[in-house]
Amino acid sequence: MINQKKNWKTTLQAYLYLLPMLLVLLVFCIYPIVQSFLMSIYTKYDFFTNKVGAIGWDNFRYLFADPDFYIALKNTLIFVFGVVPLTIVLSLIIALMLNKLRWFSSLFRTIYFLPFVTSTVAIAMVWNWIYHSNYGFLNYLLGLVGIQPINWLNDPHYAMWALIIMSVWKGLGFNIILFLVGLNNIDNRYYQAAAIDGANSWQQFLHITVPLLSPTTFLVTVNEIIVSFKVFDQVFALFQNSPGPSKACLTLVYYLYQKFYIENKYTIAAASGVILFLLILVVTLIQLSYSRRHVHY
Amino acid sequence: MKTNFWKKLITVVLALVLSVGSVLSTSSIPTQAAHKKTTIVFWHGLNGPYRKSLDTVVADFNKSQSQYKVVAKAQGNYSALQQKIMAAAKSQTLPVISQATYTAVPDYAKDKLIAPLDSYLGSAKLKGIYPAFAQSSKYQGKYYSVPFSKSTRIMYYNQDLMDKYNIKKPASWEEIQKDGQKLKSKNIAALTFDKSFDQEWEGLAKSAGSTFVDSKLKPQLTSKPVKNSAKFIMNMVNKKEALTAGEDLYGDKNFTSGKSIFYVGSSAGIATMKQHAPKSLKWGTMPLPSYKGKKATQFAGNDLVMYKSASKKEKQGAAAFMKYLISKKTTIKWAKMTGYVPVRKSAVESSEYQNFLKKDPTAKAAVDSLPFGFQSTAFVGFSEFRNDLVSTVDNMLTQHKPVNQALKDLQSKTKTIINQK
Amino acid sequence: MKKTMSQVLLYVIVSLGAIIMLLPFLWMISTSLKTSTETIKIPPIWIPKVLRWANYVEAFKAAPFMRYFVNSVVVTLVTTLGQIVTSILAAFAFAKLNFHGKNFLFSFFLGTMMIPGEMLLIPNFVTLSKMHLINTYGALILPYLASFFTVFMLKQSFQAVPDSIYFAAKIDGASDWGFLWRILVPMSKSSITAVTVLQMIGSWNAFMWPLIVTNDATARTLPVGLQAFTTDAGTEYQLLMAASTFVIIPMVILYLFLQKYIIAGISKSGLKG
Numbered sequence: 001m002i003n004q005k006k007n008w009k010t011t012l013q014a015y016l017y018l019l020p021m022l023l024v025l026l027v028f029c030i031y032p033i034v035q036s037f038l039m040s041i042y043t044k045y046d047f048f049t050n051k052v053g054a055i056g057w058d059n060f061r062y063l064f065a066d067p068d069f070y071i072a073l074k075n076t077l078i079f080v081f082g083v084v085p086l087t088i089v090l091s092l093i094i095a096l097m098l099n100k101l102r103w104f105s106s107l108f109r110t111i112y113f114l115p116f117v118t119s120t121v122a123i124a125m126v127w128n129w130i131y132h133s134n135y136g137f138l139n140y141l142l143g144l145v146g147i148q149p150i151n152w153l154n155d156p157h158y159a160m161w162a163l164i165i166m167s168v169w170k171g172l173g174f175n176i177i178l179f180l181v182g183l184n185n186i187d188n189r190y191y192q193a194a195a196i197d198g199a200n201s202w203q204q205f206l207h208i209t210v211p212l213l214s215p216t217t218f219l220v221t222v223n224e225i226i227v228s229f230k231v232f233d234q235v236f237a238l239f240q241n242s243p244g245p246s247k248a249c250l251t252l253v254y255y256l257y258q259k260f261y262i263e264n265k266y267t268i269a270a271a272s273g274v275i276l277f278l279l280i281l282v283v284t285l286i287q288l289s290y291s292r293r294h295v296h297y
Numbered sequence: 298m299k300t301n302f303w304k305k306l307i308t309v310v311l312a313l314v315l316s317v318g319s320v321l322s323t324s325s326i327p328t329q330a331a332h333k334k335t336t337i338v339f340w341h342g343l344n345g346p347y348r349k350s351l352d353t354v355v356a357d358f359n360k361s362q363s364q365y366k367v368v369a370k371a372q373g374n375y376s377a378l379q380q381k382i383m384a385a386a387k388s389q390t391l392p393v394i395s396q397a398t399y400t401a402v403p404d405y406a407k408d409k410l411i412a413p414l415d416s417y418l419g420s421a422k423l424k425g426i427y428p429a430f431a432q433s434s435k436y437q438g439k440y441y442s443v444p445f446s447k448s449t450r451i452m453y454y455n456q457d458l459m460d461k462y463n464i465k466k467p468a469s470w471e472e473i474q475k476d477g478q479k480l481k482s483k484n485i486a487a488l489t490f491d492k493s494f495d496q497e498w499e500g501l502a503k504s505a506g507s508t509f510v511d512s513k514l515k516p517q518l519t520s521k522p523v524k525n526s527a528k529f530i531m532n533m534v535n536k537k538e539a540l541t542a543g544e545d546l547y548g549d550k551n552f553t554s555g556k557s558i559f560y561v562g563s564s565a566g567i568a569t570m571k572q573h574a575p576k577s578l579k580w581g582t583m584p585l586p587s588y589k590g591k592k593a594t595q596f597a598g599n600d601l602v603m604y605k606s607a608s609k610k611e612k613q614g615a616a617a618f619m620k621y622l623i624s625k626k627t628t629i630k631w632a633k634m635t636g637y638v639p640v641r642k643s644a645v646e647s648s649e650y651q652n653f654l655k656k657d658p659t660a661k662a663a664v665d666s667l668p669f670g671f672q673s674t675a676f677v678g679f680s681e682f683r684n685d686l687v688s689t690v691d692n693m694l695t696q697h698k699p700v701n702q703a704l705k706d707l708q709s710k711t712k713t714i715i716n717q718k
Numbered sequence: 719m720k721k722t723m724s725q726v727l728l729y730v731i732v733s734l735g736a737i738i739m740l741l742p743f744l745w746m747i748s749t750s751l752k753t754s755t756e757t758i759k760i761p762p763i764w765i766p767k768v769l770r771w772a773n774y775v776e777a778f779k780a781a782p783f784m785r786y787f788v789n790s791v792v793v794t795l796v797t798t799l800g801q802i803v804t805s806i807l808a809a810f811a812f813a814k815l816n817f818h819g820k821n822f823l824f825s826f827f828l829g830t831m832m833i834p835g836e837m838l839l840i841p842n843f844v845t846l847s848k849m850h851l852i853n854t855y856g857a858l859i860l861p862y863l864a865s866f867f868t869v870f871m872l873k874q875s876f877q878a879v880p881d882s883i884y885f886a887a888k889i890d891g892a893s894d895w896g897f898l899w900r901i902l903v904p905m906s907k908s909s910i911t912a913v914t915v916l917q918m919i920g921s922w923n924a925f926m927w928p929l930i931v932t933n934d935a936t937a938r939t940l941p942v943g944l945q946a947f948t949t950d951a952g953t954e955y956q957l958l959m960a961a962s963t964f965v966i967i968p969m970v971i972l973y974l975f976l977q978k979y980i981i982a983g984i985s986k987s988g989l990k991g
Contacts, residue, residue: 006816013894014817021808024864029830032841048386048408097732102725110977111736114743117969119923121941122962125948126746129955132544134556135758137745153544156695169739177980230834233925240546240948241376245695247688253834260840261380263681264404273837280832340933345780345950370934373946377929384930387840388847550953554758573754573954 039270047266059271069272071247072255075160079251080228082164083171087224088217091172095179096209109180113173120170124237127166128153153239156248163249167234171227175220182216183209214295222287229280232257252276334366337614338392341371342378342599343446346568350634357630358621365614375599379680386410393607394615396599399433399672400679402441405602407677412605413439417616425641426623429596433672442600443619444640448565449670450496450594451662452586453549456579458485458558470501470529470588473559477538486557488539489548493690494530496595497561500585501526503593503671509686509711510674516711518704526588527700531693541694553578561585563597564663567636571659582662584669592669598637629653638663678714685710746966750774750959757955773960780950780957782935783964786943790968793858793928793939794921800863802914808864809872810898814884827866839930846931857931858939862921868913875909876902911979915972922969940965 015022039045040060044053063069094112098105115123130137131152139149152162190208199207232253235243243250243258250258252272260269343351348371355369370392372378378396385391386408397405405411415422422440423431430444454466462480467473477487490497499509505522517523533539540557542548552560553574567582574580585594601622603615621627625644632639633653639645645664654661676682689707692698744764749757750773752766777783811817812824842861843852851857879902887897903910925941932938944965951957973980 006818006820008818010815011817011819014811014815014820017807017811017815018823019807020804021864021866021869024804024860025827025830025866027845028842028861028864029833029838031845032838033830033833035841036837046408048410094732094735097728100725100728101732106978108732108736110974111739113973113977113980114970115739117919117973118966119925119941119944119969121923121925121944122965123742125944125958125962126742128544129749129959130742130745132955135760135762135955137741137762140760140762151543154695169742172739226832232834232836237925240544242691246692246698248695253836256834257836258684260836261383262684264383265681266840270837273834277833281829284832344946371946372933373929373942374949377946380930381933384840384843385847388844388852390847390852545953547952550758569952573952575755 036270036273039267040274042267045267059267062268063271063275068247068250069255072250072252075248075250076229076252078160079164079231080225083167083228084221084224086164086168087171087175088220090168091175092179094172095176095183098176099180099183112176115170116173118170120233121237123170124166124234128238128240131162154245156246159244159248163234163238166238167231175224178216178220182213186212218291218295222284225283226280229276334364335610335614337365337367337394337611337618339367339369340378340381340392340395341369342373342375342396343371344374347635350631353634354622354627354631358618365617367618389606391604391606393611394601394603396445397442397602399442399600400675400683402436402602403675403677403679406436406441410604411441411602412612413441414443414603414616415440417612418620425643427640427642427667429670429672430640433675434600436675442602443623445599445601445622446637447596447598447640448563448637449596449663449666450500450561450585451564451666452583453552453560453562453570454581454583455552455555455558456581458555464558466583467586469586472586474533474538476558477533477536480558481538486538486540488533488559488561489551489557490539490541490561491548492542492546493687494541495686495690496597498526498530499673500593500595501529501588504588504591508674510676512674514674514676514715516708516715518708518711524700524704527704531700534694564638565598565636567659582659584662584666594666594670596670596672636660638667676715678717682711682714746959746962749956750963752956754954754956770956773956774964777947777957777960781943781947783940783943785935786938786940789937790922790939793855794918796855797859797862797921798914798917800859801865801868801917802910804864805868805872806903808869809876810902812869812873813876831866836926839926843930852931853933853937855937858928858937868917871913872906872909875906879905908979911976915976915980918972919969
């Protein structure tokens with residue numbers, strides 16, 4: 001730290017630096033969050049005139065009695081447990097491989113990162129076309145190896161897979177880069193020392209790479225989990241403004257969107273947002289406490 | 298390295314700024330001229346050719362006016378339009394008028410967003426408008442909307458395939474079912490629905506004696522007519538005698554690629570069909586056939602509503618525009634350009650429109666359907682009901698939920714929706 | 719020998735993966751150049767007999783895409799620039815200054831990152847309409863002039879700059895302000911570039927917010943225009959793919975141009991963990 005002691009003068013100076021950010025976040029982030037949290041306990045509420053008749057826990061009671069909410073909760077968890085491990089394992093493996101390449105490594109890095117820069121709305125349209133049951137490219141490929149056409153977007157058993165595959169494809173690149181950076185930060189001397197001790201590459205991976213990469217892995221995991229819990233755009237665009245066949249891809253944020261914009265149940269939507277926030281908070285805190293014990297900084 | 302980086306960054310920024318500048322200077326959007334005229338802001342969800350046609354009609358109106366100027370703003374599509382209206386209502390920045398489905402009227406009226414039109418439309422009100430349209434414009438005894446972009450469900454047929462397999466234009470749904478059985482061995486379906494068949498289903502149910510929700514706001518989803526017609530459709534779909542559009546949303550792809558001989562869709566789809574069907578394909582349109590000896594087709598499309606928040610002057614201007622739109626002359630012109638149906642009987646019977654039908658026979662199916670058209674019962678909470686209805690159809694199609702169970706669930710949900718408001 | 723074998727195997731696997739990553743792009747471009755009938759041919763054709771550039775013309779003419787493009791460019795540039803400035807200032811305070819409430823503020827804002835953005839749309843819409851900014855660039859830009867994620871990344875990279883440099887600068891007579899802009903920022907330029915590109919990608923691709931706050935072509939951005947176009951194009955996949963292509967390509971080009979700074983930058987910013 002530049003200034004060692006904090007006093008009113010340094011505090012004033014610091015807040016002047018923070019001021020622009022604080023102003024924007026207060027108006028466009030904190031204030032609406034407070035509003036939404038308050039709205040979640042309004043029970044008799046006129047959304048358009050902002051008149052509150054009564055407050056209570058009815059909105060939360062509604063959620064816990066609504067089968068759709070449980071579907072949304074279940075789907076969100078399936079999505080998180082599908083996407084997060086897949087993304088992390090795949091991006092770690094690919095990063096390890098790219099790290100070993102002698103030529104063209106930057107070309108490959110570019111290619112693997114490319115999906116990340118695409119617009120979700122645009123690329124979901126492309127995937128929608130790839131998944132098409134009659135004319136889709138994916139079913140054609142599967143047909144070449146003798147697999148019957150799959151109705152990816154209309155069969156509730158496959159819709160979630162379709163969503164997960166697209167999300168992993170789009171998210172891999174960013175995580176690969178993070179892992180590559182993490183790998184480059186590991187001092188080569190550790191590997192040299194291990195090689196002298198006669199450790200094979202698997203042992204080296206297990207005892208050097210894994211522990212020394214753990215801060216990166218931790219960061220990637222936390223970030224991926226938060227992002228995956230909030231999944232919405234992909235569902236909205238891939239299933240063309242619907243939550244998938246028989247609500248197979250109704251996620252929590254989609255539920256929130258549907259309650260708010262289609263069914264006009266504003267307070268219920270707000271309550272579901274609060275639940276989602278608490279859910280993410282708890283998961284993140286668990287990860288933090290785990291990392292204190294297991295991540296090697 | 299260092300200079301190289303900044304150089305690159307500067308070139309990128311410069312290039313972008315230059316491209317912005319050059320484009321802005323050539324294609325600036327005309328801002329609303331202030332003048333002395335009262336501006337009537339009009340939000341709609343029309344796109345492509347429909348949007349262009351609307352702009353023509355609006356320009357005509359503006360030319361005829363010294364007091365008012367209508368400014369039409371496209372909001373993308375209907376669901377975006379609905380979202381925007383909600384946001385605008387919350388922030389009190391609503392337009393003067395907008396498109397809205399008649400089923401949205403009860404909700405808007407309950408939230409005190411829209412104004413009754415009775416005192417603005419003058420004594421003639423909706424005289425001469427097709428009774429079904431006029432009736433659906435009314436809510437709790439007052440007129441809240443005027444019919445505007447109205448369409449009906451019609452049937453498209455593929456003449457080439459009909460000739461090939463010796464199939465006649467069906468007079469009844471039962472005949473279509475028989476055609477389906479006959480065609481099964483040929484690997485062609487008789488019929489394609491859109492992604493959801495709820496509108497055709499309600500049509501069949503109506504023919505057999507009941508709409509989904511009756512006029513006394515009692516849900517009838519477990520009644521015999523509703524149940525049997527759902528089973529009738531699901532039967533065809535399960536046996537692959539009929540298809541649904543799935544990820545295509547609209548069944549025209551299945552139809553134009555020869556996967557089915559008939560397609561039930563909106564009459565508003567004719568323009569798209571003309572634009573995109575292969576030129577070699579011989580196709581035509583006809584009104585929906587009968588079911589259990591009766592005909593019924595659901596009217597769809599949008600009405601126009603006027604928002605309470607507008608000033609008196611704006612409301613008068615809006616009413617003038619509405620009256621202009623439903624006048625005989627304009628509704629003919631609008632129908633000819635877009636394929637939507639004229640809202641007045643006198644317009645349909647006019648020689649101008651009849652001549653048009655002779656030149657363009659595909660438009661005939663929709664107007665021929667007018668005498669047996671009907672509208673669903675609208676009520677507060679309809680958009681929630683409609684959401685449940687579509688997911689019920691979806692459950693039956695994709696999850697193979699048994700019809701009886703699906704309808705029982707929908708019935709109880711609908712009861713809750715109607716009672717809670 | 720064994721080493722060469724493993725390198726060959728490595729290249730085979732990595733190339734296969736690369737093909738999978740690229741396939742959707744190739745399929746998109748290939749479809750965008752077909753006729754309607756060619757799109758539904760089985761087996762699929764990769765290179766159509768005649769390249770139908772007319773699809774692009776038709777898609778482009780269906781909506782004022784040029785105007786949307788300009789809007790996207792302006793909004794992306796201004797948003798990114800503004801956000802980088804506010805984030806540099808805030809990151810400096812968090813990284814180098816000591817003040818009351820620092821830890822609380824930091825964790826508090828970290829917590830806000832767990833809120834789904836869809837929840838904030840309507841309150842923000844109301845705020846902006848009170849400012850009379852709906853349907854202007856202002857509505858698209860203002861809420862995004864600060865992002866705690868960016869602050870977080872920059873803070874980590876500022877912390878990596880040793881304090882001794884600061885004291886040396888002080889002796890030479892530099893103020894805090896001068897130190898920040900003349901020494902700290904240039905020293906962190908690769909991180910700043912990296913977050914800039916990430917931010918540009920996010921801003922270019924934003925969809926829900928622009929959809930809600932724009933009413934006509936004055937301020938509407940490309941993804942919103944694309945969404946409206948899908949209704950119009952219906953099932954004409956060649957048109958949809960043509961439109962998708964020109965939404966996606968600008969960011970791909972920007973990325974190819976600046977990619978080497980991204981990896982260099984991320985390695986110096988907070989994301990190294």
